[in-house]
Amino acid sequence: MAKIYTEKDANFDIIKNKKIAILGYGSQGRAWALNLRDSGLNVTVGLEREGNSWNQAKKDGFNPVHTEEAVKNADIVIFLVPDMVQRYVYREKVQPYLKDGMDLVFAHGFNIHYKLIEPPNNVDVYMIAPKGPGPTVREYFVHGGGVPALVAVQQNYSGKAMEKALAIAKGIGATRPGVIETTFKEETETDLIGEQTDLVGGITELMRTAFNTLVEMGYQPEVAYFETINEMKMIVDIIHDKGFYGMLKAVSDTAKYGGITVGKYVINEDVKKRVREAAEKVRSGKFAEEWIEEYNRGSPIVKQAMEEVQNSLEEKIGNELRDMIERGKPKS
């Protein structure tokens, strides 16, 4: 059974007098900075330049400073810039100012696990990895909840790394539901495998494939959109609240029979084999290599795919139906 920590295991005392530098003010950075500040902790936002993130941080009442400025004054440095950027920020803006006993904190283990950042022995290295998108980390917190997270310690120079990880987890709201202890290796590999084969890759391609098949067969795109894309949230919400069994009980007997039989036909052993192949590619480090190469080339594959998605029929139809979808949302 996994080790789960909750509110009673976490205490702010160990970090309440420490200066926390949050590097990056994007999806996670903004959520962490706001939640930690609301939790009464001492947060400085460190950024590269005066752009969108800088303006947003100011609008949110922070006084952002340049990265090295934030790092020089910090006891705890939290890396919330993109994974592909972290090693440069580390080399140029963090390493020169490292102090004995400083903390390097991550929201995903990529750079440590794949050894793109190799900190000296006299710092603590630990992670709090929220299992959800940044805006949700903020939204749940504001409404009294929190997104569950994984915590891991890579280097425990102080002997107190886990206590500090739990305190930060508490500060972002994650110990309200609870946090699960893991390792950098397990978090990094499972996060990548999950987002590729399931969350960001597999499910969305299945949704798009189902949508486009219906459209190619001559059905109205609006009808196809509500069926294959919009209703996904409702089905997933029931799984989220009541499990797969609960979802199957909520749908019709016809959907149960059709879903059970055709689901296994579409997502067959061959798909499982390819999920495993993709997972092995993460585990071997081959995916990391490939992604670094793509990033170094200026991310042409990502750019092209983003454009393709933006111009796709499903996106166009979704945008056209957004008002209708919004009108239907629960009002409180």
Ligand SMILES: NC(=O)C1=CN([C@@H]2O[C@H](COP(=O)(O)OP(=O)(O)OC[C@H]3O[C@@H](n4cnc5c(N)ncnc54)[C@H](O)[C@@H]3O)[C@@H](O)[C@H]2O)C=CC1
């Ligand atoms: N997006 C998410 O919901 C999740 C992200 N994570 C992890 O959190 C970390 C941060 O990811 P996101 O919040 O998605 O990042 P993001 O892309 O939303 O935000 C990045 C921030 O870094 C800044 N930035 C971008 N390029 C930069 C550069 N070249 N130099 C310096 N700063 C730069 C941006 O201005 C922005 O403030 C990553 O390790 C990611 O794996 C973990 C869980 C979920």
Ligand SMILES: CC(=O)[C@](C)(O)C(=O)O
């Ligand atoms: C939001 C999240 O958890 C992801 C999919 O792992 C990520 O954004 O990297």
Ligand SMILES: [Mg+2]
């Ligand atoms: Mg991820």
Ligand SMILES: [Mg+2]
């Ligand atoms: Mg994730």
